[in-house]
Amino acid sequence: MNPYFFFNAMSVIQSYIYENDTRNSTKFLVNFSRLMRLILENSPKEFIPIQTEEEILQKYLETQKLRFEDRFEFEINVSPEIVTEHAMIPPMITQPFIENAIEHGQLHTIEGGFIHVTMVKQDGMLQITIEDNGIGRKSSEQNKKSSTHRSMAMQITSDRIDNLNKKYKTDGKLVVEDFNKKLETGTKVLISLPYKEETPLTAAL
Amino acid sequence: MIKALIIDDENRTRDLISKMINSFALGIEAIPAGENVQSGIQAILDYKPDIVFLDIQMPDGTGFDVLKAIPEKTFEVIFITAHEEFAIKAIKFSALDYLLKPVDPSELQAAVEKAIKAIHEKKEDSQFDALQNNIQPNQKRRLVLKTQESVYVIGLDEIIRCEADRNYTSFFLTGGKKILVSKTLKEYETMLTGHNFLRVQQSHLINLDYVDRYDKGNGGSVVMKDGSEVPLSPAKRDIFFEILEKL
DSSP states (O other): OOTHHHHHHHHHHHHHHHTTOHHHHHHHHHHHHHHHHHHHHHTTSSOEEHHHHHHHHHHHHHHHHHHTTTOSEEEEEEOHHHHHTTEEEOTTSSHHHHHHHHHTSOGGGSTTOEEEEEEEEETTEEEEEEEEOSSHHHHHTTSHHHHHHHHHHHHHHHHHHHHHHHHHTOOOEEEEEEEETTTTEEEEEEEEEEOEEOOHHHHHO | OEEEEEEOSOHHHHHHHHHHHHHHTSSEEEEEOOSSHHHHHHHHHHHOOSEEEEOSEETTEEHHHHHHHOSSOOSEEEEEESOSTTHHHHHHTTOSEEEESSOOHHHHHHHHHHHHHHHHHHHHHHHHHHHHHHHSOOOOOEEEEEOSSOEEEEEGGGEEEEEEETTEEEEEEGGGOEEEESSOHHHHHHHHTTTTEEEEETTEEEEGGGEEEEEOSTTOEEEETTSOEEEOOGGGHHHHHHHHHHO
16 A cells, blocks of 8 residues: 555545534544554455455545545445355455556546446456556556556566465466557456455354 | 645645645735646746645646746745655755645745745845846947848947837937837846846836936836936836936
């Protein structure tokens, strides 16, 4: 997670304070604190319940939305069988791509900007799709800092997937393409990971 | 009134900084305008601010790109960003200060006060320079004026005054001669400042050696030795009389 996210979030709270907006400053603080707690608790773990991951993303995206005054929408769809089967996921595996969509895809500058995260179980693998209709990789590559940041997210995530592949002898992948192939805008990230379950009983042990 | 422009890609930050500046009650007009490099450049050209608060990371580039696009920096720059790593670069762009988000209001106030001081000093300096240049002994200099038909070589001591007519300048010379040249008064002002010439008003540049008198009527005007009358802008009153004292 980009450290500037924290400073920008603090700046948002400050702006609510200057507006004497007690309701929103409290709402933001509670949301942000919950996010920090989740990140601190979960990021050292190898796997966390998908439900927890969903909550982290939810809180993270809500924080970012408040920062940009609701100028984009997001949706997280986790297929129901995954939740009931207690599927597990490496913590924050999608976060760098969501961050890229916001920071480098410049979603707040786009009319009807959105991020969609979908998680399904397919062929014994966990398939994650992250789509956004931001400015896309081609446009953001013109900004040097954006493109190094984007490639850093790619590197870290593919290293994590490689390690999982070795450990679980799977064929997980990371594929990044344009969301709108014709206009070369937006980004579509496909991540496949070994599907892991943990029943509440084994988790307790 | 000192104008402060705030350029930042977050609406929220623009409003926050303006609110903070207003709360200091330093008599500064805070203008939150410019949400990216493009509109930031435009806002600087439109508002001609004295201070610019500038974000670094913006959707279509950086705050440094904004500065690179402005040929003549007539304002003080204060960067406001969550990123600490650009501070050195900011110094190279002659930034007056570099504030980190979230912004400490007392740091912001100190920066604004520093900017006000710098603006006043600059103003005094430029007036002093004009004064210094004007009291230097007149060197014998000539000026070449090109018109469509002729090229004139005239001594500076032949010029009584110059008058702007949009992109043209009329030269009124001793002996009642008049020459119209297709260059702006601004260009001649640059050439002639330091040779006892003063721009007394938007459209008038005069040779101080040919001042006959100052008339108080009509909001104040300068009468030249050839009898012509030139308005004196209130903004130039002080410097005009200061120079006359030294003549």
